[in-house]
Amino acid sequence: MVESLRFRDATLAKRVFEKIRKLASNVGAIKICHVCGTHEWTITHFGLRSLLPSNVEVIAGPGCPVCIVPASEFDESIQLALKGLVVTCFGDVLRVPGSKMSLLDAKAEGADVRVVYGVGDAVKMAEKEKEKDFVFFAVGFETTAPSTAVEVVKKPPENLSFLVCHRVIPPAMKLLVEMKDLSLNGFIAPGHVSTIIGVKPYEVFPEVYGMPTVVAGFEPLDVLFGVYMILKQLSEGKPRLENEYVRAVRPEGNVKAQELMREVFEVVDGNWRGLGVIPSSAFELREDYEGFDARLRYNPKVYGAVDIQPGCKCHLVIIGKVKPIECPLFMKACTPQKPVGPCMVSSEGTCQIWAKADKTVS
Amino acid sequence: MAVHVGVMAMCLAIPAKVVEVKGDGARVDFGEGVLREVNVMLVDAKMGDYVLVHAGYAIQVLSEEEALETLRLWNEILDAAEA
Numbered sequence: 001m002v003e004s005l006r007f008r009d010a011t012l013a014k015r016v017f018e019k020i021r022k023l024a025s026n027v028g029a030i031k032i033c034h035v036c037g038t039h040e041w042t043i044t045h046f047g048l049r050s051l052l053p054s055n056v057e058v059i060a061g062p063g064c065p066v067c068i069v070p071a072s073e074f075d076e077s078i079q080l081a082l083k084g085l086v087v088t089c090f091g092d093v094l095r096v097p098g099s100k101m102s103l104l105d106a107k108a109e110g111a112d113v114r115v116v117y118g119v120g121d122a123v124k125m126a127e128k129e130k131e132k133d134f135v136f137f138a139v140g141f142e143t144t145a146p147s148t149a150v151e152v153v154k155k156p157p158e159n160l161s162f163l164v165c166h167r168v169i170p171p172a173m174k175l176l177v178e179m180k181d182l183s184l185n186g187f188i189a190p191g192h193v194s195t196i197i198g199v200k201p202y203e204v205f206p207e208v209y210g211m212p213t214v215v216a217g218f219e220p221l222d223v224l225f226g227v228y229m230i231l232k233q234l235s236e237g238k239p240r241l242e243n244e245y246v247r248a249v250r251p252e253g254n255v256k257a258q259e260l261m262r263e264v265f266e267v268v269d270g271n272w273r274g275l276g277v278i279p280s281s282a283f284e285l286r287e288d289y290e291g292f293d294a295r296l297r298y299n300p301k302v303y304g305a306v307d308i309q310p311g312c313k314c315h316l317v318i319i320g321k322v323k324p325i326e327c328p329l330f331m332k333a334c335t336p337q338k339p340v341g342p343c344m345v346s347s348e349g350t351c352q353i354w355a356k357a358d359k360t361v362s
Numbered sequence: 363m364a365v366h367v368g369v370m371a372m373c374l375a376i377p378a379k380v381v382e383v384k385g386d387g388a389r390v391d392f393g394e395g396v397l398r399e400v401n402v403m404l405v406d407a408k409m410g411d412y413v414l415v416h417a418g419y420a421i422q423v424l425s426e427e428e429a430l431e432t433l434r435l436w437n438e439i440l441d442a443a444e445a
């Protein structure tokens with residue numbers, strides 16, 4: 001089977017570490033940024049960071065689609081739930097703090113909040129329980145947005161609407177490159193987002209910013225070869241865009257999914273938790289589909305949302321400026337059981353990944 | 363099996379083998395012996411293909427040829443005399 005080929009071969013890994021070490025000795029201090037929670041999981045779970053040469057640092061960018069949804073949008077979902085609507089959401093979303101409470105807190109207060117595996121489940125529930133009004137809390141990057149588009153285009157049941165909170169990744173990568181004090185030297189581009197959008201949206205990074213950019217998969221060897229390819233580009237002084245994850249990422253991406261997303265969504269400026277507004281980084285339902293827009297249907301009003309709770313460093317963790325262990329609350333006041341910030345709630349949040357690795361990886 | 367199947371990460375997509383296609387839906391095998399229904403509207407999947415599944419939707423057909431090519435390329439890189 002495709003994925004069980006030798007993508008975790010320990011001998012191969014040893015050899016690629018050797019290559020990396022050799023290349024790293026020719027370049028100075030290097031900071032490589034990835035923007036995917038699943039990459040962070042692979043890197044942390046397999047302890048890859050500690051095996052890399054000391055001058056090669058890999059940091060986690062805003063790759064957790066749950067963490068970057070601002071508190072105001074969680075507050076909207078909570079308001080709708082408390083109003084008596086059935087709010088359906090991904091499991092990762094349930095415990096993320098809004099300004100004052102989470103959807104789980106709303107559930108404890110009697111609201112009907114249901115975890116679904118995907119938007120398709122929300123559609124099925126709405127079809128079955130016609131007497132209730134359902135909202136799907138549509139969170140996720142380009143990997144997830146096409147599934148929302150599929151259901152919107154299929155004309156969902158009238159008693160279902162969508163609180164669209166999807167975000168797109170390349171504009172956030174642009175923000176990171178332009179943060180001069182972050183001084184990045186290369187990008188590992190997110191594999192599964194890229195299966196949808198293809199490689200073209202990343203061309204700007206090597207071409208305009210001189211940033212080596214490699215689309216990589218999620219097995220440890222994928223990530224290691226991604227690092228190797230970036231170092232190779234740096235040592236040759238030839239930044240370019242390369243695709244390591246060819247088994248899943250076609251250059252053009254998933255054209256069908258792109259067409260559906262274009263049909264259903266308009267690209268608008270988006271607020272990212274802790275990062276502020278990023279131009280052209282969010283989706284909104286187009287006019288033709290606005291009848292299914294939960295915001296227009298129910299008009300939730302949110303004032304004075306609080307993105308970052310006192311003491312929480314999520315806004316800095318999200319851009320890789322601060323490591324979870326550098327947050328004074330990490331594993332003290334803030335744990336996966338009692339999270340303070342979104343980065344500790346989601347299974348793709350950097351803080352939770354580090355917290356779990358603390359226990360499971362020696 | 364792919365990375366952390368047990369963790370429901372949001373950008374994660376898991377490979378599964380298509381066992382049966384019926385319109386917009388398909389039955390797939392994640393390798394755990396249980397067949398699951400997924401939506402295949404976003405891909406052109408046939409029986410026997412491996413697809414990447416995310417939140418109940420197949421988002422891409424995996425290429426076995428490219429997977430083998432990747433391994434060939436890795437070995438070529440590693441066998442190269444210079445760094």
Ligand code: SF4
Pocket residue numbers: 311312313314317324327328329330331334335339340341342343344351
């Ligand atoms: S450890 Fe908790 S409080 Fe600190 S940055 Fe992470 S989520 Fe925020």
